Amino acid sequence: MENRTELYFTTGEFARILGVKKHTLFHYDQIGLFSPALKEENGYRYYFVWQMDVFEVIKALQKLGMPLEEIKEYIENRSPERFMEMMDEKEKQIDREIEHLKQMKRFIRNEKDNITAVRKAPLNVPMLVERREEFLLVSDITATDERRTAVEIAKHVREQEKYHGAMGAVGSICLKEDLEKGIFDKYVKVYTKLEKKAASPKVMKRPAGEYVEMYYRGYAWDMEVPYKRITRFAEENGWVTGEMWYEDLLLDELTVKGYEDYVVRVMVPVCGGR
Template identity: 30%
Template sequence: MEETNIKYFTTGELAKLCKVNKQTLFYYDQIGLLSPVFKNEKGYRYYSIQQLEFFTVIDLLKDLGMSLRDIRYYVVNKSPEKFLSMMYQQREEIAKQRMEIEMKERMIDTKIDLMQKASDLNFSNITLEKLPEQTFYLSENIENITDDTFFEVLAGFIDELYESYLDTGDPIGSITKREQIVKGEFTNYSNLYMLQRNPKKGRSYFKMGEGYFLIGYHVGAENTLHSTYERLLSEMERLNVTLGDYVLEEFIYDNVVQNSEDQYVTKIMIHVHL
């Protein structure tokens, strides 16, 4: 190697600076992503200070989910304009990831809060409560649909919640209209919903006005829900209140926290008129 004031790094030195093992640099050389400036007569690789910066960019792009294949495509076709365009794209990706992380953080906080509150509940109690106005994001109508169609609606609803950053961590609930309750069709739901604590502008929501609800809890599988509904309807008669416009249902405990359906807990909130 000629005497020069230019400083070069061995593979081991660059690997240490980049906090990777030497095999990573060997692989990058093999696929044409980051090759040494030169190799001496013994085959030792030498890298420049500029390549340290380039490795930092490669590492950044990898962390953002860009494949080595796409990064190599840029390496082969690089230019200042393409680099700037790539950086703009990656900045948008970071903004998207930040929104996803913030949504997941809200989801975790909500689930912690709900689970802590659930531990204080007496599931045998029936209470008459005045609930404040609440805002829900609804699925499309699911009355009288087949199981296959229900799966499609549910999958689409979950995707929409996630992609639109509307998943608050609250349980996905279901709304049943008054007509179905009167007919005893307690599980013929009209829509799925998710509570929106801070509704986003530009979205269509269902606003549930302030009102009174008879609230009870069903412990067990869905196919035994009717027994709890019958108990709630009997309590309505005793309290001399009448059925309102709809009923809300949502899981308190499901297969996320319980292994047996017999231990599932469903919260039932019947809108009533005093």
């Protein structure tokens, strides 16, 4: 190029300055996103110095996760109004991604806490503990057979996805009146623990106070073993057990291979005592 000045760069020079590969510039030219200022008949291509500004715009939009086609469309029709509209939508998207990451972190933290609790606690031994209040997202179980029960639990899992503070596996609730009748496999509610209180009729509080709890390995889909051991332990100490018995599933299919290695924490509030 006879009239070439210091304001123009070859493809190689331009790529080195911008820290990209020559192939990137060729690709951008091919799709019509970013082309050289000059193309000579002999195939030489030259970029004008101020094209660096446009390229930096492309890089900035790529960092925001915009695909090249969207970047191309925006650059061809850019305006302050279009930019504000685009940034508003991008900000909402980032907020959704942040919330998703927070949810993932809650899940990880809860699963780690569950495994740590199982490692520390004696298995199949009832004990008295002091519990802080917790909030539970609950769903009623009205089915009387396993098939429909599974469907209702699946619906609960879908429901909990609407709540940003939901943590961990699904727990279940049995009633003392059923257990006293020898009905050990009847669950009246399932629940998911929430990080904090939520405004919903489906949220109930598990009150703070004293609970007898037992970590039970070898989940048999009924409460007979833990119920009998906890009841005996409570009677020996003069405690009256509450109406709701809770099962927090701590080790399940996510961490162990079979039901025989599942671990649940069975817990019931108590009062009285000697």
